[in-house]
Amino acid sequence: VAGVDEAGRGCAIGPLVIAGALFEEDTLQTLREIGVKDSKKLSPKKRLKLVEEIKEIAIDYRVYELQPWAIDHVVFRSVPLRRLNYLETMIMARLIRELHPDAAHVDPADVDNLRCAEQIQSVIRHKIDIKCEPRADAKYVATGAASIIAKTTRDQRIAELREKHGDFNSGYSSDEKTQRYIAEYFSTHNECPDFIRASWSTVQRHMKPVKQTKLTP
Incomplete structure (x- = not known):
């Protein structure tokens, strides 16, 4: 099971x-x-301990990182977030196809669980039992394990970005320190850097109007 x-x-x-x-x-x-x-x-310390055990127990695992420029490309050129939902679903389908399970438990990007399952099945070459359910990470332990792998990977990337670009804290839109960092960045820069999502409304309000609809090169 995946x-x-x-x-x-x-x-x-x-x-x-x-x-x-x-x-x-x-x-x-x-x-x-x-x-x-x-x-x-789970605490960050507990996640770091568990992720190594999870990887040892797993038959296999896959990780895909969707970078800010790719997210911006989708959001700017389509109905906001709708195409991002589809892109995320297709990446999930690709991971499942590579893992080749008999069943998959997915925490879906799409609000329509049935549509998500159908889209994933359309990509997979063999018929499997697919469950797409909100909060699947709390219901299915395999999905919880995947959530730990995803979270620890992202935490590592965020730590690397903070080391390189300064302390913006978590990077979440609701984080006040993150918002202060973004505001201060755009007070002295015109271009959106490749580690910030230019398409996010919480970022755009700090950008100069001329730059709001441009993508990072």
């Missing part, structure tokens, strides 16, 4: 990370016993 989840969808800074992990059915109880669950309910 679990699939993402981390960083709503962030203004950094990549959207999508992870898939494949497990034998008889190892799912082991995941529960070591404390695997929704990554948001």
Whole structure:
């Protein structure tokens, strides 16, 4: 069985990370016993400990990082977020196809669970049991494991970006320190850098009007 989840969808800074992990059915109880669950309910220290154990237990796993420029490309050129939902679903489908499970438990990007499952199945070469459910990371331990892989990967990327570009804290749009960083950045720069999502409304309000509809080269 494969679990699939993402981390960083709503962030203004950094990549959207999508992870898939494949497990034998008889190892799912082991995941529960070591404390695997929704990554948001775990401390960073606990996630870092668990992710190594998860990777050892998994038959295989995959991670895909969707960079800010790619997100901007989709959001600027289509109905806001609708195409991003589809792109994220297609990446999830690709991960599942590569893992080749008999069943997949997915925390979907699409609000329509059935449509999400149908879109994923259309990409996979063999028929499998697909469950697309909101909060799947809390319900299915394989999805919880994938959420931990995605979250720890994104946390590492954010740490690298902070080291290179300064302390913007979490990168989430709701983070006041992140918003101050973005405001201060655009007070002295005209171009949007490749680590900030120019298409996000929380970023655009700090940008000069002439730059609001341009993509990062």
